[in-house]
Amino acid sequence: MLSERQAQAAGVALDEDMQAAVKTAPNGMTLSSLFDAKDVQDSATQLVDGTFTKESIAQITNDNISPQAEQVGALWSQRLGKTEAKVNLMHDTSWSFWLYFGNKAAKQSSGIAFVLQNDGRNTQAIARSGKGQSLGVWAGDTNSRASASDLATTAIQHSWALEFDTTVNKTSSPGAGNYYDAEGIPSQGPHIASGYPADASMYKQYGQRNKHYFALKHQQPKLMTNPADGHWRHVTIDWKVASSQLTYAFNDQNPKTRQSVTPEVQDTVTIDRKKLSADGKTPADKVTWGITGATGKFNSANQLIVLDQTPRQLHFSTLAETNIMQHMSIKRKIKEGDTVTPGETLRYVLHATANNPTQVGTLTTATALLPATSAVKRVRGHFTNDGVHALHTLNSEELLADRVDARIASRAFSVANPALAFWLKTEIQPVDHDVYVPPRKLIFSGVDHYVEVQSAGYTVQRKLNLKLECLDDKALSVEKGEDATVHARLSNAGQDVNADIVADTKVRVDVGGLTFNLNQLKGTWEGTSGKFRFKVPSRLLKPGKNNVSVQATNRKDAAEPLKIAINQRSGDLAFDTMPCNCNFKGELNGRHQMIGRDKDWQLRVRDGRGAGSSWKLQLNVSKKFTTTDGRELSGDVVYRNRKARQKLTIGDKPTVIEEQTTKEDDECVDVAQKWKDNDGVLIEVNGDAVAGDYSGELLWQLTDAP
Structure with a gap:
C-alpha cells in the first residue's frame, strides 16, 4: 500500500481504487532508469513503488487529482549507459x-496506447491537443476549421499505435473532439485497434465548411469486454521482422498465478515501417517505444502499467526445483500439488540464467519469499552464482522472516557468471490438518532486468496420534435379544479432531471373528469432534462375555485397538460345566487319610441374572461308593475349605458347600479352579478301608439365595 509521504511526493491520489490497484499489481521491473516519465509537458504520469520492486508501476493518468481536468501521460524508452533508447526492428523482439x-x-477512462515512433521530439513526444479521445497519440480534433492534413500534424509523428480504448467517442459536434469511434466496431463498445496517428488518411471528415469533425478509420478493430473493472490485464506483443508483422494477445495471463490463459483478444497486424521513418520512404530500423494514455473531463481514472518484458532488458531462462532429500541425495522431485509428510527434508533451488549476459554484469537486488507456515521449518539458505560459494547467507533473523531482501554485493549476470540461484533447506513439521504450502517466489531486479522464479506448491499431510476410548460409564451389559449400543471417541493425542480427520477416518469393528465397518453397524459420527456410536446386533452376541475390538485408521495413521467387553445376560442360573466321570485317586496306607481328586475336575457356575444376585451350591451323595462285588467304602465324602477352616461331611442330604453374590451382570465362577489339592471335594477313608475300585454318584444342585 502507498504511504502518505510517498503519495504526496509522487502526486498520487490516495483514493481507494489506487490503493487496491497497487496492492494487487503483478510484480514488474524498475522503470526509472530505462524509461522517461518526466519529459512530456504537463504529463500526469508518475512512478509508484510496487510490492517488491521500487518504481515498478507507472501511473499514466490518475483519478481526478484536479476535478474536471483532462489528462495526458506517457512513458518512453530512454538511453541507459550503453543501452540505446530505441528498439531495433531488424530483429525479432x-x-x-x-x-x-x-x-x-460505465464511466470509463479514455484508454491507453502502445506506441512505436520516430517523432523528432523523442521522449517529449505527445499529441498536441484533444487529450481525451487522442489517448495521447492520435490527432486532437479540437479545431473545427482544420483539414485532415492539418489534423494529422497534431499527432505523434512517424508513429504506429495499438490502442486499448475504453470510451466510445461518437458525439458529432465540431471542435468537441469526441467522434473518433462513431463508425463500425468501435462504436459498439470498448475496443482494440491500430493505425498510423500522423497519417491524414486515418481521419474521415464530417460537417460543413469551417465546422468539421472527424471519425477515425481504425485498422482491424476488435471488441473487448469493459476492462475498467478493477482488475489487471496482461498483454503480450511479438514482432517478426521477416513478415513485418506484430502479433498481440490481450488478457492472456492470470494476474494471481501468472499462468497463461486463452487470450480474450488476439490479432496479427502488418506494419509499414516506411511510415515510421522521418522521410517516409526508407523503412525504419529503430524506433522509440512507449505507452501513452489520456482521460477526458468527466471520465478520469487510474490508468497504470507494469512491465515484465521489454526488448532492451536482460532476458532469462529459469529453473525451479523443490526436492525431498535423503542425506545429500534427491529422493523425489516435487511437482505442483504433490504431498509431503512430516519429518521429510525439502530443498528449494530457484535459479535464473541470463540469456544475454553483459561483459561486466549488473547490480541486482534479490527478494525471496520463504514458506510462510509453521508446517515448514527453515533450516538454512543462501544466494549463490556457482552453486558452491555463498554470496549472501541468511542469518537467524532472515530465516524467521517471510520475506528476505538482499542486495547482492558483486555484479551479477555477467559473461563470467551468468546465473544466480537461491538455495533453501527446510524440514517438514507435524500438523494436525493438511496444510497447502503455496508456490514461493524468487525475484532478481535491477535497472536493466527483472526476473521471477516460482517454485511448485505442495501439501503437507497431517500426522496424527490417534487414540480411541470408550465413553460408556460401565461395562456394557444387555439382555438376550437386545442390541448393544457402544459410545466411543476418537482423539488426536487427547485433543478433539476436526471435520477433515473425521471424513478421512475408517472405523472397523471386530465381533466374534467377523469384521464390520461403521455403516454396517448403523454407526454415526456425533458432529465433528470425534465422538461416534454403533450398534452390535444381538445375533452377533452369545451369552456371557463377548470381546469387541474397535480399530480406527486415517491414511497412514492408526490408533491402538480399543477392546470392549459386552456381556449378554442369559437371565439364568446354571452350571456352565460339571464334573462328569471324574475320579478320586490315592493309595491306602492302613491309616486314616484323605484321598484327593484327579486333575480333570471342571465345575463352573454361570449367573446371568444380573449383579447382586445370590446363589448356593449344594452337594450330596446320591449313591454310596462300592466295589463291583458290593463292598462299601469305609469312609465319607467331605468338603474341606481351609480358608474358612471348615470341613463338611457330605451325606445323602444336600449340603451347601459354596455360596456367592454375583458382582457382574453376567458372571461365570470357576469353583473347581479355586480348590487346592487338599481343598474342595475329597474322600476321607478310615484305617480299615480295603483297597479296590469304588464307584458312586454325587448330586450337584444350584439354588437361589437366600
Whole structure:
C-alpha cells in the first residue's frame, strides 16, 4: 500500500481504487532508469513503488487529482549507459506488460496506447491537443476549421499505435473532439485497434465548411469486454521482422498465478515501417517505444502499467526445483500439488540464467519469499552464482522472516557468471490438518532486468496420534435379544479432531471373528469432534462375555485397538460345566487319610441374572461308593475349605458347600479352579478301608439365595 509521504511526493491520489490497484499489481521491473516519465509537458504520469520492486508501476493518468481536468501521460524508452533508447526492428523482439484501467465500469477512462515512433521530439513526444479521445497519440480534433492534413500534424509523428480504448467517442459536434469511434466496431463498445496517428488518411471528415469533425478509420478493430473493472490485464506483443508483422494477445495471463490463459483478444497486424521513418520512404530500423494514455473531463481514472518484458532488458531462462532429500541425495522431485509428510527434508533451488549476459554484469537486488507456515521449518539458505560459494547467507533473523531482501554485493549476470540461484533447506513439521504450502517466489531486479522464479506448491499431510476410548460409564451389559449400543471417541493425542480427520477416518469393528465397518453397524459420527456410536446386533452376541475390538485408521495413521467387553445376560442360573466321570485317586496306607481328586475336575457356575444376585451350591451323595462285588467304602465324602477352616461331611442330604453374590451382570465362577489339592471335594477313608475300585454318584444342585 502507498504511504502518505510517498503519495504526496509522487502526486498520487490516495483514493481507494489506487490503493487496491497497487496492492494487487503483478510484480514488474524498475522503470526509472530505462524509461522517461518526466519529459512530456504537463504529463500526469508518475512512478509508484510496487510490492517488491521500487518504481515498478507507472501511473499514466490518475483519478481526478484536479476535478474536471483532462489528462495526458506517457512513458518512453530512454538511453541507459550503453543501452540505446530505441528498439531495433531488424530483429525479432517481444514485449509483455500489465495494464490497469481503473474501476469505473460505465464511466470509463479514455484508454491507453502502445506506441512505436520516430517523432523528432523523442521522449517529449505527445499529441498536441484533444487529450481525451487522442489517448495521447492520435490527432486532437479540437479545431473545427482544420483539414485532415492539418489534423494529422497534431499527432505523434512517424508513429504506429495499438490502442486499448475504453470510451466510445461518437458525439458529432465540431471542435468537441469526441467522434473518433462513431463508425463500425468501435462504436459498439470498448475496443482494440491500430493505425498510423500522423497519417491524414486515418481521419474521415464530417460537417460543413469551417465546422468539421472527424471519425477515425481504425485498422482491424476488435471488441473487448469493459476492462475498467478493477482488475489487471496482461498483454503480450511479438514482432517478426521477416513478415513485418506484430502479433498481440490481450488478457492472456492470470494476474494471481501468472499462468497463461486463452487470450480474450488476439490479432496479427502488418506494419509499414516506411511510415515510421522521418522521410517516409526508407523503412525504419529503430524506433522509440512507449505507452501513452489520456482521460477526458468527466471520465478520469487510474490508468497504470507494469512491465515484465521489454526488448532492451536482460532476458532469462529459469529453473525451479523443490526436492525431498535423503542425506545429500534427491529422493523425489516435487511437482505442483504433490504431498509431503512430516519429518521429510525439502530443498528449494530457484535459479535464473541470463540469456544475454553483459561483459561486466549488473547490480541486482534479490527478494525471496520463504514458506510462510509453521508446517515448514527453515533450516538454512543462501544466494549463490556457482552453486558452491555463498554470496549472501541468511542469518537467524532472515530465516524467521517471510520475506528476505538482499542486495547482492558483486555484479551479477555477467559473461563470467551468468546465473544466480537461491538455495533453501527446510524440514517438514507435524500438523494436525493438511496444510497447502503455496508456490514461493524468487525475484532478481535491477535497472536493466527483472526476473521471477516460482517454485511448485505442495501439501503437507497431517500426522496424527490417534487414540480411541470408550465413553460408556460401565461395562456394557444387555439382555438376550437386545442390541448393544457402544459410545466411543476418537482423539488426536487427547485433543478433539476436526471435520477433515473425521471424513478421512475408517472405523472397523471386530465381533466374534467377523469384521464390520461403521455403516454396517448403523454407526454415526456425533458432529465433528470425534465422538461416534454403533450398534452390535444381538445375533452377533452369545451369552456371557463377548470381546469387541474397535480399530480406527486415517491414511497412514492408526490408533491402538480399543477392546470392549459386552456381556449378554442369559437371565439364568446354571452350571456352565460339571464334573462328569471324574475320579478320586490315592493309595491306602492302613491309616486314616484323605484321598484327593484327579486333575480333570471342571465345575463352573454361570449367573446371568444380573449383579447382586445370590446363589448356593449344594452337594450330596446320591449313591454310596462300592466295589463291583458290593463292598462299601469305609469312609465319607467331605468338603474341606481351609480358608474358612471348615470341613463338611457330605451325606445323602444336600449340603451347601459354596455360596456367592454375583458382582457382574453376567458372571461365570470357576469353583473347581479355586480348590487346592487338599481343598474342595475329597474322600476321607478310615484305617480299615480295603483297597479296590469304588464307584458312586454325587448330586450337584444350584439354588437361589437366600
